[in-house]
Amino acid sequence: MARRFPLVLLLASACIPYVPRPLDPQTNAAALQQRRLDDPNVRAFAEQSLKRQFDRWPPESWNLDTLTAVALYFNPDIAVARAEQATAAAAIATARERPNPTLTASPQHKPSDPQLSPWVSNFGFDFPLELPAKRRERIAQATELAAASQARIGAIAWGVRSRLRARMLDLFAARQREAALDREESIENDIVELFSKRLELGESAQPELSRARVALYQTTLLRADARRLAAEARAGVAAAAGVPEPALGNITAVFDHAIPAIDATLRDQALIGRADVLAALHEYAAADAALRLEVARQVPDIHLQPAFGWDQGTRTWTLGAAAELPLMNRHRGPIGEASARREEMAARFNAVQAGVIAQWDAATASLAAARAKLDAADTVVRTADAQAASVRKQFDAGEIDRLALRSSELEAEAAHLARADALIELQQAAGAVEDALQRPIAEESR
Numbered sequence: 001m002a003r004r005f006p007l008v009l010l011l012a013s014a015c016i017p018y019v020p021r022p023l024d025p026q027t028n029a030a031a032l033q034q035r036r037l038d039d040p041n042v043r044a045f046a047e048q049s050l051k052r053q054f055d056r057w058p059p060e061s062w063n064l065d066t067l068t069a070v071a072l073y074f075n076p077d078i079a080v081a082r083a084e085q086a087t088a089a090a091a092i093a094t095a096r097e098r099p100n101p102t103l104t105a106s107p108q109h110k111p112s113d114p115q116l117s118p119w120v121s122n123f124g125f126d127f128p129l130e131l132p133a134k135r136r137e138r139i140a141q142a143t144e145l146a147a148a149s150q151a152r153i154g155a156i157a158w159g160v161r162s163r164l165r166a167r168m169l170d171l172f173a174a175r176q177r178e179a180a181l182d183r184e185e186s187i188e189n190d191i192v193e194l195f196s197k198r199l200e201l202g203e204s205a206q207p208e209l210s211r212a213r214v215a216l217y218q219t220t221l222l223r224a225d226a227r228r229l230a231a232e233a234r235a236g237v238a239a240a241a242g243v244p245e246p247a248l249g250n251i252t253a254v255f256d257h258a259i260p261a262i263d264a265t266l267r268d269q270a271l272i273g274r275a276d277v278l279a280a281l282h283e284y285a286a287a288d289a290a291l292r293l294e295v296a297r298q299v300p301d302i303h304l305q306p307a308f309g310w311d312q313g314t315r316t317w318t319l320g321a322a323a324e325l326p327l328m329n330r331h332r333g334p335i336g337e338a339s340a341r342r343e344e345m346a347a348r349f350n351a352v353q354a355g356v357i358a359q360w361d362a363a364t365a366s367l368a369a370a371r372a373k374l375d376a377a378d379t380v381v382r383t384a385d386a387q388a389a390s391v392r393k394q395f396d397a398g399e400i401d402r403l404a405l406r407s408s409e410l411e412a413e414a415a416h417l418a419r420a421d422a423l424i425e426l427q428q429a430a431g432a433v434e435d436a437l438q439r440p441i442a443e444e445s446r
Contacts, residue, residue, distance in 0.1 A: 035244075037057075037070065037247050038058055041073075042057075042070060045069060045072075045073045046066060046069035046070065049069045058249065061249070061250040061252045062248055062249065062250065062252065063251075064164065064168055064253075067240075067251075068160070070241050071240060074241070075156075076242075077159075077160070085146065085149035088149040089146045091145065092146055095138040095141065099128045101128070102125065103123070103125055104123070104124045104307075105124075107119065107122075108122075119310065120309070121309050121310045123307060124320075125304075125306055125307065126303050126322075129302040133292075133296040134293060134297060134301075137292045138289075138293060140286075141286045144283070144286035145283070147282040148278075148279045148280075148286065151279035154438075155274075157275075160240070164237065164241060165434075166240075167233055167236035167239075168251070168253040168255075169424065169428065171234055171253045172253040172424075172427075173233075173421075174227075174229040174232075174233050176420045176423075177417065180413060180416055181223035181417070182223060184219050184410060185219045185220055185223055188215055189216060190402075192212045192216050194403045194406070255423070255427045259426060259427075259441070262433060267436075270360065271353055274438045277352055277353060280348055283349075284342070284348075286345075287342040291335070293338075294331065294338040295335060297334070298335075300325075301323065302321060303321065303323065304320075305322055306318070307320065356436065359432075359435065360433075360436040363435070364436075366432060367429040367432070367433055370426040374422040376422075378419065380415045380419070381412075381419045384411055384415035385415075388408045388411070391404060391405055391409075392405060392408075
């Protein structure tokens, strides 16, 4: 008995203890509500993600890159995807494990002869000899599933950035419209005053003043609506970043940069390099490994079963072996199921690539149309600005009155507002191209 105690102690010490981690909804909710941008962990994550050092944190102004880093740190979907990837990675260790041997003990009491010991004991071992191909395919399947989980993190991360970019573009658009409408409102105020003075002098009719006032009222309401949209867009930016809106401070949302030319070869890169394409490819490889595993399982494992014992004073030993006999089934069911699963994964991969092609075609067509519209808007702006400059010279020369000048300036502001809307459409189309590529197209121009 004393000799057996160290063996029992050794087996017990090799066990992994259970570590409790209770989840309290109230405590967890409080932690979510206490998120702070000045958390040192947030700064460390942002510096690591952006590969740069910040002189101060939080920064004075947030842009798309810094807010994306914050969103990736706080976003719960990213946390779930990382946890799923950790689970899939842990499954690789499980796949690598070899089956343990089995020990059996069967003592008997047989008082048949008083001269002999009444005890009969038998101790047997079962050593499974697994085909190496089975373990290899198990590991391959688990590895591919872990790689698919890792790729899905990239796809989810891009979705976070895409939503954040869209909300920041909304904020930029609302600010641009508000500024343009503010200038229009100022001009229309002057026009209303000019018509009012002319009406007093009998040089203008009431309908002209009424039309000017209606235009002013409409511009005032549009400007208020733009201010509302800006507030909503700012809240949307905060929601996309996963932080409270008051914590954001100043947001630098600038989308007036030029969009580089889109090379058609980028589509081919997306067809083999997008995160969701890679995830689907790894899932197909995992299904293929699962099929190879089921094919390998047609060959049964061998079980070596030596035993020794004590039979009423006589030592005994036996050598045994066992293997499954494929009499009732030939493993065709699991093989057929695994084969069908592989075909399903092939169809899913085909659907993902077909979706990329359709998304790319729609996005590039929209981008081309938006470029043409912006070019047309630029032409209109140049014409309106030239006309306004000519009218300004005439006004300075005393050839026309102030009403003609302000009317010309109002036309120019309307052209600039239309150009701003065309720029937003171009940036939206560029965002759709980025979503088709799942990477910023600005990087492609560098």
